[in-house]
Amino acid sequence: KAGVTQTPRYLIKTRGQQVTLSCSPISGHRSVSWYQQTPGQGLQFLFEYFSETQRNKGNFPGRFSGRQFSNSRSEMNVSTLELGDSALYLCASCRGGEDGGNIQYFGAGTRLSVL
């Protein structure tokens, strides 16, 4: 069974640009979550999509947005990039039912560098 796939693995952008990251979840998983990992702030939850709807949202500015498609694949977009957006962005998928303690499986991440 294929794992969570994130593309691209590495990105270099300049301030003010926008970027789109992609995540393909494990087959059968309906929930996709995004996390930002930085040395200073650690791992922070961005948002979760379940069956094409945003189900949970973290405390990030509106420049960060996402969506989920009918095949459960997800994209996140960051507009007007700032230097502080440089981070490893991790995607995680799980079945998503509210039956307690889903196991989230993480992709290897997309490392974004903003110059």
Add this chain to the structure above:
Amino acid sequence: AQSVTQLGSHVSVSEGALVLLRCNYSSSVPPYLFWYVQYPNQGLQLLLKYTTGATLVKGINGFEAEFKKSETSFHLTKPSAHMSDAAEYFCAVSPNQAGTALIFGKGTTLSVSS
């Protein structure tokens, strides 16, 4: 709001020694708790999770954790460290029934010396 505190950003042990990584959480409701491990340039891998039931949870690679509600703790242990255990470990809590939207601790880097 829920939060997770990992005591000690760096822990060093000798190969064969006991590993103890500390995690305390704050939660107003019974939590779902997780320990994840991250190796360099990789994503996170689940070690174990606590939802309900038995308070001693066994995970992969010989790790286990004990949920202590009275102490709001969920410390991770392994009786005998191996060189391959060197990695960063994260404790996390989920505030919802699905176990998603994880709130992570700052992480503990485990070093193992021979």
